[in-house]
Amino acid sequence: MLVQLALYSDRFYMAAVGVYVFAMVLHGWEFARARTAAPEPAALLAGRDGSVSAEIGASGVGATVVGLRADGDAGHPAAASAVDGPPPPAQGAARSPAERMGRMGVSLVVLGAGLQLVSIVLRGVAAQRWPLGNMYEFISAITFAAVVTWLVVLKRGNGLRPVGVFVLFPVVVLQFLGGTVLYTQAAPVMPALQSYWLVVHVTTVSIASGLFFVPGIASILFLLRSSDRLPTALAAKVPSAEALDRLAYRVTIVAFPLYTFAVIAGAIWAEAAWGRFWGWDPKETVAFVAWVIYAAYLHARATAGWRSGGAAWVNVLGLAAVVFNLFFINLVVAGLHSYAGVN
Amino acid sequence: MVATETRPPEAPGRPAWTVLRNGWRALTSMRIALVLLFLLALGALPGALLPQRSLNQRLVDQYFADHPSLAPLLDRLGFFDVFAAPWFAAVYLLLMISLVGCVLPRALEHAKALRAAPVAVPRNLARLPHHAVATLDVPAEEATAAVRARLKGWRVAESPEGISAEKGYLREAGNLVFHLALIGLLVGFAGGKLFGYEGQVIVQADGGQFCNTGILGYDSFRAGLRVDGTGLDPFCIKVDDFTATYLPNGQAAAFAATVGYQSADDLAAGVQTWRPFPLAVNHPLRLDGERVYLQGHGYTPRFTVTFPDGQQRTGAIQWSPVDLTTMLSEGATKFQRPGVSDRKVSGLAITGLLAPTTSGGNVVTSVFPAPDDPQVAVDVLRGDLGLDDGRGQSIFSVDQGKVDSGALVKVARANLLPGESLRLDDGTVVRFDGVGQWVNLQVSHDPAELVMLVFAIALLGGLLCSLTVRRRRFWAKITPSGEGRAVVEIGGLARTDRAGYGEEFDRLRADLLARKDS
Numbered sequence: 027m028l029v030q031l032a033l034y035s036d037r038f039y040m041a042a043v044g045v046y047v048f049a050m051v052l053h054g055w056e057f058a059r060a061r062t063a064a065p066e067p068a069a070l071l072a073g074r075d076g077s078v079s080a081e082i083g084a085s086g087v088g089a090t091v092v093g094l095r096a097d098g099d100a101g102h103p104a105a106a107s108a109v110d111g112p113p114p115p116a117q118g119a120a121r122s123p124a125e126r127m128g129r130m131g132v133s134l135v136v137l138g139a140g141l142q143l144v145s146i147v148l149r150g151v152a153a154q155r156w157p158l159g160n161m162y163e164f165i166s167a168i169t170f171a172a173v174v175t176w177l178v179v180l181k182r183g184n185g186l187r188p189v190g191v192f193v194l195f196p197v198v199v200l201q202f203l204g205g206t207v208l209y210t211q212a213a214p215v216m217p218a219l220q221s222y223w224l225v226v227h228v229t230t231v232s233i234a235s236g237l238f239f240v241p242g243i244a245s246i247l248f249l250l251r252s253s254d255r256l257p258t259a260l261a262a263k264v265p266s267a268e269a270l271d272r273l274a275y276r277v278t279i280v281a282f283p284l285y286t287f288a289v290i291a292g293a294i295w296a297e298a299a300w301g302r303f304w305g306w307d308p309k310e311t312v313a314f315v316a317w318v319i320y321a322a323y324l325h326a327r328a329t330a331g332w333r334s335g336g337a338a339w340v341n342v343l344g345l346a347a348v349v350f351n352l353f354f355i356n357l358v359v360a361g362l363h364s365y366a367g368v369n
Numbered sequence: 370m371v372a373t374e375t376r377p378p379e380a381p382g383r384p385a386w387t388v389l390r391n392g393w394r395a396l397t398s399m400r401i402a403l404v405l406l407f408l409l410a411l412g413a414l415p416g417a418l419l420p421q422r423s424l425n426q427r428l429v430d431q432y433f434a435d436h437p438s439l440a441p442l443l444d445r446l447g448f449f450d451v452f453a454a455p456w457f458a459a460v461y462l463l464l465m466i467s468l469v470g471c472v473l474p475r476a477l478e479h480a481k482a483l484r485a486a487p488v489a490v491p492r493n494l495a496r497l498p499h500h501a502v503a504t505l506d507v508p509a510e511e512a513t514a515a516v517r518a519r520l521k522g523w524r525v526a527e528s529p530e531g532i533s534a535e536k537g538y539l540r541e542a543g544n545l546v547f548h549l550a551l552i553g554l555l556v557g558f559a560g561g562k563l564f565g566y567e568g569q570v571i572v573q574a575d576g577g578q579f580c581n582t583g584i585l586g587y588d589s590f591r592a593g594l595r596v597d598g599t600g601l602d603p604f605c606i607k608v609d610d611f612t613a614t615y616l617p618n619g620q621a622a623a624f625a626a627t628v629g630y631q632s633a634d635d636l637a638a639g640v641q642t643w644r645p646f647p648l649a650v651n652h653p654l655r656l657d658g659e660r661v662y663l664q665g666h667g668y669t670p671r672f673t674v675t676f677p678d679g680q681q682r683t684g685a686i687q688w689s690p691v692d693l694t695t696m697l698s699e700g701a702t703k704f705q706r707p708g709v710s711d712r713k714v715s716g717l718a719i720t721g722l723l724a725p726t727t728s729g730g731n732v733v734t735s736v737f738p739a740p741d742d743p744q745v746a747v748d749v750l751r752g753d754l755g756l757d758d759g760r761g762q763s764i765f766s767v768d769q770g771k772v773d774s775g776a777l778v779k780v781a782r783a784n785l786l787p788g789e790s791l792r793l794d795d796g797t798v799v800r801f802d803g804v805g806q807w808v809n810l811q812v813s814h815d816p817a818e819l820v821m822l823v824f825a826i827a828l829l830g831g832l833l834c835s836l837t838v839r840r841r842r843f844w845a846k847i848t849p850s851g852e853g854r855a856v857v858e859i860g861g862l863a864r865t866d867r868a869g870y871g872e873e874f875d876r877l878r879a880d881l882l883a884r885k886d887s
Contacts, residue, residue: 213616213618213620214616214622216620216621217621217622217623217624217649217650217651218650218651220623220650220651221651223651279836282832282836283829283832283833283836286828286829286832287829290825290826290828290829293825294822297818298651298652298653299650299651300662300664301567301653301660301662301664301811301813302567302813302815303815303818303821304558305423305424306416306421306423306424306451306452307424308416308417308418309417311413311414311416311417312414312417314413315410315413315414315417318406318409318410319406319410321406322403322406322410325399325402325403325406326403328399329399329400329403331400332400332403347410355417359417359418360425360428361424
């Protein structure tokens with residue numbers, strides 16, 4: 027019975043990956059076909075400020091609105107002026123084929139996320155434990171978190187949709203690796219992992235890692251966009267640098283406290299399992315490095331001269347540390363955290 | 370850290386003072402703090418990439434063997450002890466000074482800001498990022514009262530020009546708490562390292578006892594700088610048995626030891642009974658100040674040696690696991706022949722491998738970690754064990770120098786099942802009696818632990834406040850416009866990087882202006 031469930035879990039995983047691949051193709055189609063990304067910054071900002079006030083205005087409250095502008099944000103003069111750009115496309119307006127592709131892509135991503143969630147739950151039932159005990163399961167959880175984060179970002183302002191292909195690509199690559207070379211059978215975990223702290227620590231750290239993917243990718247796109255090396259035709263399709271920078275910041279400030287909590291929870295667990303709350307185990311060390319890098323990112327955002335370009339580099343560096351911690355430290359370096367389940 | 374780059378004009382003064390002052394300003398600037406943060410991250414990396422003495426001496430030795438020219442250079446730079454290296458300490462001390470130099474003035478500033486009244490109403494509210502105006506069908510006094518009532522929870526000041534309000538002081542407070550907690554964590558960590566200790570000891574799981582009376586009782590002991598091993602809290606622990614359960618594929622499913630303990634108070638009161646405790650992984654024994662952990666386990670083969678004169682000696686010394694998945698173990702059980710004065714020729718050592726579940730055959734290896742079908746494959750060595758040389762030697766092996774010099778000679782080799790024995794050329798009989806188990810206990814003492822937890826929670830709380838709370842300002846001008854009507858003009862300004870004042874301002878506008886709009 028349990029073996030059967032594990033099998034179903036694997037099937038759902040494969041189905042989810044397949045759906046994501048298909049969604050990626052659709053997104054890629056949209057990205058390739060989209061002429062420019064002109065409405066994006068406006069749509070993004072409007073999603074935050076403009077559309078809300080527009081709704082209030084339309085719903086008959088009828089206040090005298092004079093000179094509504096975006097929040098004063100000295101570092102981003104362009105962000106404030108971007109609202110003056112074209113309004114977001116009205117609901118129900120005729121959609122181009124590319125846009126239809128993109129919308130279909132998003133629907134497929136939702137479907138894929140649903141399938142993946144079922145896969146994760148079934149895995150937990152089959153193994154009769156929290157489904158975060160080895161590399162395959164970490165990757166499934168992290169990519170799931172990244173996808174859900176992306177969907178939440180899209181819900182907040184769908185002007186970023188064509189960029190979905192850049193989010194889905196690393197997700198699909200990771201899931202492929204997780205499902206093939208890193209795959210592990212559903213099985214109980216070793217005694218050190220049999221603790222409710224596994225639920226707290228590994229879940230939060232996986233979600234935080236998944237969250238960090240989105241700002242990392244946004245920052246890479248930001249750097250490409252703001253450097254002149256990108257071909258003009260391509261650059262025009264990427265959302266504005268301001269929108270990307272803002273996206274990176276907004277997701278990072280959610281991910282960073284969660285990551286901090288995850289590290290603290292890990293320290294509390296380590297105190298019970300290994301006899302000390304912090305011992306500079308390789309995984310702990312790189313977690314500390316990543317934490318310091320993201321702290322530096324937040325500081326860079328508040329420092330003149332570092333605000334945009336420098337900060338984006340720091341964010342990319344942070345994602346590099348997170349990915350390095352997931353792969354290199356789990357698979358190559360011998361440490362207490364060597365629970366990858368891959369021998 | 371101070372984000373502003375503006376500096377007061379240079380005052381003429383002594384150059385030394387100028388250098389000091391500029392140095393201090395540079396150190397406490399955000400730019401330098403950023404650089405120090407990067408250095409800290411960069412400096413910590415070798416701690417993850419290179420083997421560390423504090424974690425695994427064996428891997429460090431391996432690295433020296435693999436990289437004979439590079440390793441000594443790295444060693445001189447402290448790369449095998451990164452977190453004890455002077456340069457690492459230099460970076461984090463500088464960062465801490467930078468932190469203190471930035472946070473303390475900011476805390477004073479914030480304390481002042483908390484007492485100060487909100488900023489006066491700007492002349493032109495229409496120039497603010499958020500602005501609205503409406504004419505209400507109520508007298509000015511009523512409109513003012515409505516604004517006043519709506520601004521509950523805001524810090525409000527009224528002047529003839531209008532009403533000023535500010536909210537979100539918790540942001541800076543959270544920011545300061547975060548940084549102060551970080552300093553607390555660093556100090557607490559250092560304190561724990563100074564006054565804490567960690568000791569490892571192997572105890573036979575057949576009623577073996579250990580008492581925390583001094584460093585000598587331990588197999589290894591890592592003392593804090595202020596710990597000299599006197600004044601440890603005395604307590605005793607007795608390990609009655611140990612059970613490991615395994616899955617069919619050999620993966621461990623659970624480790625549990627049944628122990629009894631006598632706390633310092635029990636010992637002082639002369640209590641003779643043992644308090645039972647189920648010691649397990651993730652379930653340490655927490656005493657007053659010390660924690661006892663189950664950290665490892667292994668097997669102890671029992672050998673009985675019957676010497677030609679009929680005297681018997683039994684040895685049961687822990688052997689060390691070499692393969693954790695099958696628990697194949699190796700070790701050396703050493704005997705001195707009783708009643709023989711020349712110990713240089715009469716030493717006996719039984720060394721080799723122990724398979725808890727043997728593969729059988731001539732070459733013994735282990736196929737399963739549980740002691741289901743144990744067998745040993747041993748060499749018996751006779752001669753000078755070197756135990757009287759005054760040098761320490763591993764209990765897990767014989768002195769290889771003695772073997773090389775011919776002082777210790779192999780006299781027999783055999784594979785033995787429990788109960789089987791081996792007769793040496795001089796008539797000595799070596800019998801393998803069976804296998805016992807040992808556990809590795811760790812005793813940890815860290816006086817700063819609870820403080821660290823409190824600081825960690827404060828850090829997280831401060832971080833959440835500083836990232837979610839928005840500092841924002843709000844102004845209202847109420848002007849009577851005759852016939853019991855009033856023009857209400859409101860304006861808002863978010864003082865922080867994170868946007869999102871818009872929605873709240875919209876609610877304010879809806880509440881204040883829309884109700885009696887004309």
